Amino acid sequence: MNKAYDNEMKIEFLSKSNNEAFARIAVASFIAQLDPTLEEIADIKTAVSEAVTNSIIHGYEEKLGIVKLTCKIKDNEIFIEIIDEGKGMENVEIAKQPLFTTKSNLERAGMGFTIMESFMDDVDVESSLGIGTKVSMKKKIKSNCEDKELAVAIRREE
Amino acid sequence: MESIYKKEDKLLIFKINEDIDECCAQKIRRKLDNEIEKYMPKEIIFDFSKVSFMDSAGIGLLIGRYKLANMLGGNVKVSNINTSIRKIFEMSGILKIMPEAKMEKKEVQYE
Numbered sequence: 001m002n003k004a005y006d007n008e009m010k011i012e013f014l015s016k017s018n019n020e021a022f023a024r025i026a027v028a029s030f031i032a033q034l035d036p037t038l039e040e041i042a043d044i045k046t047a048v049s050e051a052v053t054n055s056i057i058h059g060y061e062e063k064l065g066i067v068k069l070t071c072k073i074k075d076n077e078i079f080i081e082i083i084d085e086g087k088g089m090e091n092v093e094i095a096k097q098p099l100f101t102t103k104s105n106l107e108r109a110g111m112g113f114t115i116m117e118s119f120m121d122d123v124d125v126e127s128s129l130g131i132g133t134k135v136s137m138k139k140k141i142k143s144n145c146e147d148k149e150l151a152v153a154i155r156r157e158e
Numbered sequence: 159m160e161s162i163y164k165k166e167d168k169l170l171i172f173k174i175n176e177d178i179d180e181c182c183a184q185k186i187r188r189k190l191d192n193e194i195e196k197y198m199p200k201e202i203i204f205d206f207s208k209v210s211f212m213d214s215a216g217i218g219l220l221i222g223r224y225k226l227a228n229m230l231g232g233n234v235k236v237s238n239i240n241t242s243i244r245k246i247f248e249m250s251g252i253l254k255i256m257p258e259a260k261m262e263k264k265e266v267q268y269e
Contacts, residue, residue, distance in 0.1 A: 108218050
């Protein structure tokens with residue numbers, strides 16, 4: 001076990017679109033221990049949903065593959081990785097642009113990366129053609145952090 | 159999903175009862191299009207009071223229905239959106255083409 005983190009979990013599931021809900025709910029349950037606000041939970045669920053959907057419909061397309069998801073916690077920060085061994089992207093920067101989509105026939109909005117970037121503190125994408133894609137995201141849970149600081153401050157005053 | 163058509167106003171209201179992601183967007187899409195093509199409404203309202211989660215698949219779904227409604231001479235509005243869905247609506251600028259309709263939750267009796 002990696003001792004650098006306070007807690008971690010890992011799940012692997014088939015690239016079926018009905019696993020999108022499973023993935024985001026699993027992450028939401030796991031991070032509940034940090035006591036996030038409803039808004040923080042919603043942000044993280046949405047970002048996870050976008051990344052997992054990308055792996056399923058772009059990475060693996062119609063083929064079945066395995067999507068790996070890890071979630072780690074260190075202090076008040078959440079680190080999430082979503083990895084597929086699908087077809088990968090040639091140019092990540094172009095794919096990240098708002099409204100860019102290769103699947104307009106499926107009515108994809110091209111907002112996936114834009115949503116991930118605005119809902120999380122940091123998003124990093126590594127991708128190679130024919131090898132796969134790894135999306136790493138992190139977010140600090142502020143509510144908890146403020147509460148803890150407040151608790152420390154109160155204790156000091158006492 | 160439930161729907162109601164008010165003939166006198168040529169108004170079609172859809173109440174979506176599930177989370178909207180890629181998986182269920184594909185399922186809802188066909189039902190919506192069938193109803194829109196059947197009634198050719200002047201106005202469509204999407205009632206989000208029973209939707210707790212939506213990601214970018216929902217934006218694609220709404221823009222697609224907007225295009226269809228527009229082609230048939232109608233417009234689209236949304237109502238009862240929660241805080242987290244509102245964030246996605248605002249980010250995508252979708253409220254500029256689909257304004258919010260005020261609708262009381264009790265006002266509409268779905269069939």
